[in-house]
Amino acid sequence: MLAVDGVSVAFGGVRALDEVTFEVGRGAVCGVIGPNGAGKTTLFDVVSGLRRPGEGRVLLDGHDVTGMPAVRRARAGVRRTFQRTQVFGRLTVAANVLAALDWHGGGGGLAADLVGWPARRRLERERRERVAEVLELCGLTGLRDAYAAALPVGQRRLVELARALADRPRLLLLDEPTSGLDAGQSARLGEVVRALETTVLLVEHDMGFVMDTCDRIVVLDLGKVIATGTPAEVREDPVVRAAYLG
Ligand SMILES: Nc1ncnc2c1ncn2[C@@H]1O[C@H](COP(=O)(O)OP(=O)(O)OP(=O)(O)O)[C@@H](O)[C@H]1O
Incomplete structure (x- = not known):
């Protein structure tokens, strides 16, 4: 459903994203984790259309949307929530x-x-x-x-x-959905996210939430994908353990 293909973004000398490639299947919940500065926010900006990558492509259902601005991408069914709640x-x-x-x-x-x-x-x-x-x-x-x-x-x-x-988005991007929530509220949110039929990409620091909620996880470190897999695979991955989980 979503394919990120060889995406790189540089800010001066910093490679915020370095040839990032992964796919999210229709209806799957995919978590993006990584230490501070790993490139998670930049990745969300690229997928939602706020930032155009220096290299690489973003595909939605096989269509190249790399050059499509955020407003048109929203119209095409990409929704993003932000760390601070935005309600009336x-x-x-x-x-x-x-x-x-x-x-x-x-x-x-x-x-x-x-x-x-x-x-x-x-x-x-x-x-x-x-x-x-x-x-x-x-x-x-x-x-x-x-x-x-x-x-x-x-x-x-x-x-x-x-x-x-x-309005039934095709792709939902959730930025730190549990920030400010207690354990009970996070669990409730996780249940709702798991029950959705929508394809979800989420960035989250709460490891328990990520492990319980996601079908697959992409681990970023210094702009590179260092692992992808199921929560169990990622948890056991020696590279991830060394870089991140400790
Ligand atoms: N507008 C910008 N100008 C210059 N450098 C930037 C800019 N945005 C991000 N960076 C740099 O790119 C790298 C990736 O940043 P990004 O915010 O995507 O990481 P992150 O994983 O979201 O971090 P955090 O968990 O702290 O939010 C960092 O080194 C950051 O300093």
Whole structure:
């Protein structure tokens, strides 16, 4: 589904990414780990389209998207969440998710509203159904009418995930999804991520979460992939142990 092929990014003399190659299969959850400065954020920037690599290619379902800017890539179904939660505090949980969907439709003003009324009503119903579905998936149904600002960080993160999932992304990029969460909240988030049918690439420092949640792991060190494999394979890899896990 996602293929990163020979990607290199240099900042002056620093090779933030050095011929990075790996693939993520459809529906798989792939973790990216590595010490500080390993290149994880740069890799996310390249996959989401914020940064163009000096060399190499990014492919989505076999299509080369290397030169495609972030906005178009988002339209093509690539969603990214950031380390700091980004939700609308003054909207309810349900309205937050609905707002993520509204991005697609609407426009055209009153005339279009009148002419397109039946179609709009159907669309509206579909949207509400999708919101309910996503809230259920993320365990937020009971909180649908709560204001996002009033929620603890763990639940805000679930709201952010719900927003990212609302319009069925093809590829979801999660940047440090457990940051600020306690063990119980992380476990809950891990369950939700594992239950998704979406392809997921996530960067995370919490090793327990990565091992429990991911199907495969890519280990970066100084911009290079030093190992890829299942959590068990990566944990046993002597190079990884020496470089990172200790
Ligand atoms: N805009 C930039 N200008 C110059 N150097 C940069 C820039 N962004 C990243 N780097 C360098 O590239 C390397 C990789 O950085 P990156 O932020 O991708 O690592 P990381 O694995 O995300 O680290 P962390 O876990 O600390 O967030 C580092 O040596 C960093 O100093």
